[in-house]
Amino acid sequence: MNREQVMERLTEIFRDVFDDESIVLTVNTSAKDIEDWDSLEHINLIAAVEKAFRMRFTMKEVSGMKNVGEMADIVMARGKANR
Amino acid sequence: MIFSSLIFLYLFLPLCILSYSACKRIRSRNLVLVIFSLLFYAWGEPTRILYLLLSVAVNYLCGIGAGAEQKSVVRKLSLGVSLVFNLCMIGVFKYADFLISNINFIFGQDIPLTGIVQMIGISFYTFQVMSYVIDCYWETVTPQRDPLKFLLYVSLFPQLIAGPIVRYSTIAEEIDDRRTTLADLSYGFSRFVVGLAKKVILADNLFQIVEQFLGNIDSQTILGTWYGVILYSLYVYFDFSGYSDMAIALGRIFGFHFDENFRHPFLCKDITEFWQRWHISLGSFFRDYLLPLPVFGIRNKYLSLGLVWLCTGIWHGASWNYILWGLYYGAFILLEAKIGKKKMRSFPLWARHIYNKLVIIIGFGIFYFEDFKKLGMFLRNLTIFNPNGFFSFAEQMSLYNNLFLIIAAIACCFPLLELPKKLAEKHGTLKAGISVAGTVGCAVLLLLSSLLLVDATTVAFLYYRF
Known part of the structure; x- marks a missing residue:
């Protein structure tokens, strides 16, 4: 998977989790940019990303992820496409 | 000792500030704060200060182990030991009698209560050291190798007894070097x-x-x-x-x-x-x-x-x-x-x-x-x-x-x-x-x-x- 494919899939997941079709992700998108992305919704988001890419984030990654770019890096390193 | 007491306001604090100001080097200043912090805690818990020091010693070593480079077993073991030790400390000193009285109630037993009185501030400083060791394991902080500096982080009297729960990353640089402006x-x-x-x-x-x-x-x-x-x-x-x-x-x-x-x-x-x-x-x-x-x-x-x-x-x-x-x-x-x-x-x-x-x-x-x-x-x-x-x-x-x-x-x-x-x-x-x-x-x-x-x-x- 290249970064473009990962970002495209992540965009679908974000739109689904936050129920907002207008979300457009960039590598710099963070919780500040998406109103509903709080610590609680972050758990559901992580669960959805883990399911889609058949992978597991570590607790450090879940807690310390700063933006979508960091999430995409981890997914590219360990994730598998699952469409 | 509590902040809202005359002895703290008009004896402990002025003496601490004077001693601190009299020292110019950061190491001496840290030492002054550690001595006053231990005195502050010992005022309320004269004997149980030993448990605080034990907690500092265990978590100091676990922090170094948890942050060790490339030794996965040592890192995991250190984190595990720290978590078990801290949860046991808090469990024994805070929840032992609660647990026993509930077991007695549910199973109709008559296990005698331990009578252990809760240690002042245990929930705060235990959470603080747990956060430190986890951060070392996650490599978000560098383990503190100087025992005096680590003791200062845990025992610092302003936050020792009732928080806030200060993360190591918040004051790590200030432990090494700080100045107070007017x-x-x-x-x-x-x-x-x-x-x-x-x-x-x-x-x-x-x-x-x-x-x-x-x-x-x-x-x-x-x-x-x-x-x-x-x-x-x-x-x-x-x-x-x-x-x-x-x-x-x-x-x-x-x-x-x-x-x-x-x-x-x-x-x-x-x-x-x-x-x-x-x-x-x-x-x-x-x-x-x-x-x-x-x-x-x-x-x-x-x-x-x-x-x-x-x-x-x-x-x-x-x-x-x-x-x-x-x-x-x-x-x-x-x-x-x-x-x-x-x-x-x-x-x-x-x-x-x-x-x-x-x-x-x-x-x-x-x-x-x-x-x-x-x-x-x-x-x-x-x-x-x-x-x-x-x-x-x-x-x-x-x-x-x-x-x-x-x-x-x-x-x-x-x-x-x-x-x-x-x-x-x-x-x-x-x-x-x-x-x-x-x-x-x-x-x-x-x-x-x-x-x-x-x-x-x-x-x-x-x-x-x-």
């Missing part, structure tokens, strides 16, 4: 006096009224019950936020910048926001270290939320009412999460304020009554099922006698101190006048607080026992 001193002293006044003038006086009304809940009227629990909510806020103000202020005097622990929580518009403004250091601890934990291997926000609020309740005390209190808040936060932020915002602001204040105030009632029979009476007495009538002369007299105290307490829930700051920023010419007024105001508050302390039986901070 602005820091001015800020530190004035904020300390504000915190002291919150505790001595507001909280301690509110507590006396609370005891009068909630202390005999069985014969309380509807109005008396509401009056008592509203004042109790204010009392807890001023007691704990006053302590946090003093802790942050003392930190600043010695060159440390701790994060805020309260941001005017009663101004919240919903319960979720209340907990973003109340005891922030505990909330962020659970958010960062517990919320990401899959519950029974499942990552689900509702399960995680339940776990966090169960632990929040348990953290507050070894009694079922605290667990109920935690789950009660968890339930409302879950409800708000279900409703969604947009829908929540669509409700009129006044309705949201009434909703959250009711939840918070009743919540503090659950927090107050450790005895479930009395808690039941309290909940009944809030309603028309109260057999003692709607109101009595006692509430009227109490309100009349304490009107200024109550008005001052309610006013102080708002960010009043922001006003002069904003005014000075807007009108430069007023800056000098506002500064003089601030200094005079602080002097008056210090004098008044000291006078009240001369004549008072010391009321310990509520959060000392957590």
Whole structure:
């Protein structure tokens, strides 16, 4: 998977989790940019990303992820496409 | 020793500041702070300071092990040892008798209670060292190899006993090198006096009224019950936020910048926001270290939320009412999460304020009554099922006698101190006048607080026992 494919899939997941079709992700998108992305919704988001890419984030990654770019890096390193 | 005592204010603190100022090198300054911090703790726990030192030693070594480069087994083992040790410490010193009495009750056993009295501040410093070792394991901080510096981080007296739970990353650089500017001193002293006044003038006086009304809940009227629990909510806020103000202020005097622990929580518009403004250091601890934990291997926000609020309740005390209190808040936060932020915002602001204040105030009632029979009476007495009538002369007299105290307490829930700051920023010419007024105001508050302390039986901070 290249970064473009990962970002495209992540965009679908974000739109689904936050129920907002207008979300457009960039590598710099963070919780500040998406109103509903709080610590609680972050758990559901992580669960959805883990399911889609058949992978597991570590607790450090879940807690310390700063933006979508960091999430995409981890997914590219360990994730598998699952469409 | 507690901050709101004459011995602290007029002997311990001046001696500490003088000794600290007399040292020029950072290592000597750290040593002075460590000596005074240990003395501060030993004042209340002369023998149990050994457990504090044991905790420091174990977590110092575990931090180095957890942050070891490329030795996965050592890292995991160190983290494991630290977590088990810290949870056992807290379990034995805080929950042993609670656990035994519940086993006795459920299984009809007669296991004798240990009689272990809880150690002051154990919940705070244990969480602090756990966060440090986890951060070392996650490599978000570099382990501290200097034992004196690590001892300073854990024992630093401003935050040792009742928080805030200071993360190592917040003060790591300041442990190595820091300076206190005149602005820091001015800020530190004035904020300390504000915190002291919150505790001595507001909280301690509110507590006396609370005891009068909630202390005999069985014969309380509807109005008396509401009056008592509203004042109790204010009392807890001023007691704990006053302590946090003093802790942050003392930190600043010695060159440390701790994060805020309260941001005017009663101004919240919903319960979720209340907990973003109340005891922030505990909330962020659970958010960062517990919320990401899959519950029974499942990552689900509702399960995680339940776990966090169960632990929040348990953290507050070894009694079922605290667990109920935690789950009660968890339930409302879950409800708000279900409703969604947009829908929540669509409700009129006044309705949201009434909703959250009711939840918070009743919540503090659950927090107050450790005895479930009395808690039941309290909940009944809030309603028309109260057999003692709607109101009595006692509430009227109490309100009349304490009107200024109550008005001052309610006013102080708002960010009043922001006003002069904003005014000075807007009108430069007023800056000098506002500064003089601030200094005079602080002097008056210090004098008044000291006078009240001369004549008072010391009321310990509520959060000392957590």
